[in-house]
Amino acid sequence: MTKARILAIDTCTESCSSALLCDGDIISQSQLAPREHAKLLLPMVQQLLADAQMSLSQLDAIAFGRGPGSFTGVRIGTATAQGLAFGADLPVLPISTLQALARQGYRLSGIEQQLAAIDARMNEMYLGAYRHLDGDMVAVAKERVCPPEHWREIIESAPATSDWYATGSGWNAYLATLGELPSNVTCHADDLFPLAEDMVALAEFAWARGEAVDAALAQPVYLRDTVTWKKLPGRE
Template sequence: MMKKLQILAIDTCTESCSAALMVGDEIIADSKVAPREHAKLVLPMAKSLLAQAGLSLSQLDAIAFGRGPGSFTGVRIGTATAQGLAFGADLPLLAMSTLQALARQGYRLSDIPQQLVAIDARMNEIYLGSFCHHQGDFVPQQPERVCPPEQWRDVVDESKDYYATGSGWLAYADKLAPMPNHVVHHDIDLFPLAEDMAYLSQFAWQRGEAVDAADAQPVYLRDTVTWQKLPGR
């Protein structure tokens, strides 16, 4: 039986800033789309959730954070914030994939096991991931990559149906259309959420992926990222 964990999760990797607190089987969460306010919002969000649960940082098992890919600045803010909290409370960190978190969100919306995730990486590229639901977790089917949007077909099995989600589909709709029949639905106006990272963190914990704060590493997939507001946002 999996241990009932108490884990705080934060994410600032994309335009959405979010925090979530998992206490056993319950998750409470908060989020706001505010791409230039992450550094100001994320700590108050986390502290509010802890206060709601009547917990202190020292009572947690670990802190999970969005390790990327995403905005270069956002990934750094989230990593540094998580490290600061973990150092102060002597807690381990769990580095969570933004693409995997989006896959879990897509599954919650669709109940389709195969999830195809694309986040706009700017410079005519996407961050791309393919995941399959397995006993609550989401197993990567291919290594996460940054690539031209047209290359998304390289990570799919045309004999399976997929649910596609993420800002990459919106940003490069002209290059991706028409979508083939085996990509059955797509929710494009979604961002990764800490609540999904909190849920997924229990599997990362079980796999022994918790690390000391000093050893936590962001994942950029490329060295520099320019993050700009999407049209109409």
């Protein structure tokens, strides 16, 4: 894999984080601080670059959590990535928050198949399913926003002997309503949120595949945007 220098940022959930990949090494910072992302993010980035004795212009690309997650958080991360990239004339790498969450679950559990879920409120979760493959996390089902019980559709389509690890805030938010989990599904005991250190590792694979895009083309992924508009009077 081509070695790259990539900065990653994420503000899509309650966690605010940044990470820097340089010559194969990752340094990172994170803080659980809802509603403070706009204040915390740029100082985090500046500190990482200072620690690595680098400038933005020495990077190859900027990765960012493109969602799903909180509407405000997704917008903050996308706009910040675009601003940094425009200023340094760099491309960007949009990374799924669910994919990053799945990589974190794999790091913690060693279980190759991950069910990543973020609490989407309104009795729904953002849900993705991934399989670990040579360091990368490959999607085995399309990301979706859905009622909590819909996760069963994913494992029912997989071999019965497959082990799964359930990771993320979506599980603990609705675990009481889901009943007993199958024996091949292990749920992480505490809430986990996507981290930039996982995003930057995934971004290295995306960079090698040539998936970097111009900053102007950076697009957030909300999954629920059409639902939100329909809740406004006169919007269909």
